Amino acid sequence: MKRHWWKILGALLIAYALIAGLLIPLNTGILDIHPDNALLGEKINVQINAYNAHFDEANEIQVWLKLDSVHFLNGTDIKVQSNTEMTANFDLPSIGLANNRTSQSATLIVDNEIDGYALLPGALQISANKDSLALKSTAVWSNQLGQLHKNEKLTFPYRNILYETIRNLFYHVPLWFAMLIIFFISMIYSILYLRSKEKRHDHAAYALTQVGILYGILGLITGAIWAKWTWGAWWSFDVKQNMSAVAMLIYLAYMVLRSSFEDYEREARISSVYNIFAFTTLIPLLFVIPRLYDSLHPGNGGNPGFGGEDLDHTMRMVFYPAIIGFTLLGIWLANLSYRYLKLKETWIDRD
Amino acid sequence: MIMLVLFSLFSQWVLAQSSPSVMESSGKIYVVLATVIAIYIGIIVFLTIIEKKMSNLERQIKE
Amino acid sequence: MEILRQVRTLVTKEFLLEWRSKYALGGILLYVLSTVFIVYNGFIRVSPPTWNVLFWIISLFTSVNAVTKSFSSENGQRQLYYYSLMNPTAVIFSKVIYNSLLLILLNVLTYFVFGIIAGDPVRDKGLFFLAIFLGSIGMAVTFTFISAIANKARNASTLIAILGFPLIIPILVSLIKISANALGVITDTAVTQDVMTLLAIDAILLALAYILFPFLWRD
Numbered sequence: 035m036k037r038h039w040w041k042i043l044g045a046l047l048i049a050y051a052l053i054a055g056l057l058i059p060l061n062t063g064i065l066d067i068h069p070d071n072a073l074l075g076e077k078i079n080v081q082i083n084a085y086n087a088h089f090d091e092a093n094e095i096q097v098w099l100k101l102d103s104v105h106f107l108n109g110t111d112i113k114v115q116s117n118t119e120m121t122a123n124f125d126l127p128s129i130g131l132a133n134n135r136t137s138q139s140a141t142l143i144v145d146n147e148i149d150g151y152a153l154l155p156g157a158l159q160i161s162a163n164k165d166s167l168a169l170k171s172t173a174v175w176s177n178q179l180g181q182l183h184k185n186e187k188l189t190f191p192y193r194n195i196l197y198e199t200i201r202n203l204f205y206h207v208p209l210w211f212a213m214l215i216i217f218f219i220s221m222i223y224s225i226l227y228l229r230s231k232e233k234r235h236d237h238a239a240y241a242l243t244q245v246g247i248l249y250g251i252l253g254l255i256t257g258a259i260w261a262k263w264t265w266g267a268w269w270s271f272d273v274k275q276n277m278s279a280v281a282m283l284i285y286l287a288y289m290v291l292r293s294s295f296e297d298y299e300r301e302a303r304i305s306s307v308y309n310i311f312a313f314t315t316l317i318p319l320l321f322v323i324p325r326l327y328d329s330l331h332p333g334n335g336g337n338p339g340f341g342g343e344d345l346d347h348t349m350r351m352v353f354y355p356a357i358i359g360f361t362l363l364g365i366w367l368a369n370l371s372y373r374y375l376k377l378k379e380t381w382i383d384r385d
Numbered sequence: 386m387i388m389l390v391l392f393s394l395f396s397q398w399v400l401a402q403s404s405p406s407v408m409e410s411s412g413k414i415y416v417v418l419a420t421v422i423a424i425y426i427g428i429i430v431f432l433t434i435i436e437k438k439m440s441n442l443e444r445q446i447k448e
Numbered sequence: 449m450e451i452l453r454q455v456r457t458l459v460t461k462e463f464l465l466e467w468r469s470k471y472a473l474g475g476i477l478l479y480v481l482s483t484v485f486i487v488y489n490g491f492i493r494v495s496p497p498t499w500n501v502l503f504w505i506i507s508l509f510t511s512v513n514a515v516t517k518s519f520s521s522e523n524g525q526r527q528l529y530y531y532s533l534m535n536p537t538a539v540i541f542s543k544v545i546y547n548s549l550l551l552i553l554l555n556v557l558t559y560f561v562f563g564i565i566a567g568d569p570v571r572d573k574g575l576f577f578l579a580i581f582l583g584s585i586g587m588a589v590t591f592t593f594i595s596a597i598a599n600k601a602r603n604a605s606t607l608i609a610i611l612g613f614p615l616i617i618p619i620l621v622s623l624i625k626i627s628a629n630a631l632g633v634i635t636d637t638a639v640t641q642d643v644m645t646l647l648a649i650d651a652i653l654l655a656l657a658y659i660l661f662p663f664l665w666r667d
Contacts, residue, residue: 052421202417252424
């Protein structure tokens with residue numbers, strides 16, 4: 035039992051990532067509003083569609099429009115139709131757009147005591163033109179927001195387009211991290227082999243590379259599935275997609291190299307050399323290529339990333355254990371392959 | 386390796402057949418399901434490959 | 449000092465061999481000419497961004513062709529002879545130096561031929577030649593090392609492409625970026641940083657080749 039603790043840990047961490055990652059609900063979000071454009075000074079009735087909300091059960095529902103940090107507008111006559119649907123009236127003032135702009139987008143804020151508050155940036159496009167000049171409204175912007183509720187429950191952040199697929203962060207991204215860790219350990223074993231010339235080190239390096247390739251291919255497949263329903267195409271030539279594809283080419287070449295020797299000692303020695311060389315070139319691949327492409331395509335085609343504020347505390351609690359879990363599972367798989375290679379070796383060398 | 390490639394092509398084919406409305410429904414939760422299943426199948430395929438090699442070796446040892 | 453002397457001897461030997469069998473060098477020169485001509489016939493009008501990418505693709509294939517033979521052309525007995533005589537460090541350094549010089553020559557030549565046939569959109573000549581210089585060294589190190597690896601295995605020529613192309617991608621991407629700056633296709637203030645990165649990649653590859661080559665050589 036003592037020797038197997040890490041396998042149990044790996045299995046438990048993956049189980050945790052599956053259970054917590056799938057069961058924790060998403061935060062409340064606003065899907066869309068209708069209409070999504072209006073004239074200054076207009077009275078509008080807005081239909082609001084929300085996700086994971088509890089409007090029926092809530093008592094203190096508030097709706098706000100936020101033009102900028104000092105222009106807020108409270109919605110009136112809120113009519114709840116269902117848990118996720120309601121309408122509200124907005125009485126837009128005649129003035130308020132910044133510096134003679136003819137059009138400006140406003141953020142919609144929905145708040146209640148059960149779900150906390152939710153935002154939809156750019157929800158309503160407000161325009162000023164000659165039609166809007168004819169509308170004389172007595173309404174005024176308020177310069178501050180009312181008291182908002184904060185959701186204290188455990189939730190994952192809500193993102194438009196992504197919706198529930200934000201959970202893929204726990205299953206797709208750890209594959210990539212675990213792959214890098216596994217390739218790194220494999221390189222260490224290759225160095226050990228070159229120093230010691232002990233076959234078991236080469237077997238370990240080989241087995242780990244096999245698992246690294248498995249994770250890489252799974253990473254590409256899961257990434258393609260995720261991309262299809264968020265970015266709209268299986269393969270959109272995103273930097274990270276290209277990088278992982280190149281990493282796969284490098285290591286598939288390692289497999290080809292291993293199969294083109296007759297003599298085992300030579301195979302082990304030369305593929306160890308290649309393994310070290312390959313992992314080292316992987317480093318510029320990881321750090322150079324993204325920087326180059328970012329400077330060529332600022333904003334990176336508007337694809338959602340998970341840096342900084344996007345990776346919130348709740349997600350970290352599942353994400354990091356998932357990385358450790360997938361790494362340990364990978365080492366377990368590699369261990370099986372390693373033991374097979376060792377057995378085969380003793381069988382071939384038996385006499 | 387060939388099995389893995391075939392599996393990836395097959396899974397994409399299957400997903401392409403399923404109507405987009407299913408994958409888009411319920412906040413795209415089925416995309417997560419597809420991801421988890423893909424990883425699961427990948428690991429099973431890997432284990433099957435090792436298992437097969439193991440059986441071959443066992444047969445050789447018996448003979 | 450002994451190593452330096454050996455490196456010098458070996459580089460001289462490479463040049464002598466190349467000079468004696470003029471058909472090899474001539475073949476590569478002809479290869480450059482015909483590739484450029486084919487590309488030009490395919491595209492006819494080449495815009496600067498396309499020019500940039502095409503130039504480096506041609507350069508990549510020229511490099512593979514030129515460097516591939518650095519180990520395969522030496523037969524077993526001659527290798528054994530070197531092995532008994534020379535330090536492996538001297539062997540790899542001499543090959544890398546020779547191949548770098550050869551590639552710089554070929555790339556400059558490609559540039560002139562391409563410039564005559566398809567026009568010369570390069571604005572910042574200094575930066576472009578710096579890119580050729582650093583790129584040639586990077587490609588020379590990578591392909592020399594890969595051909596040393598592949599030469600130990602069966603079907604070496606296929607292996608060189610399989611092993612080498614993915615590994616060359618970081619170098620190729622930064623080269624295209626730097627020379628896009630030289631062509632004025634994009635303007636980027638961080639171009640010094642890109643040059644430094646390329647320099648760092650070259651240095652890392654060279655260090656790796658130096659450390660790992662003795663393990664390949666010992667046979």
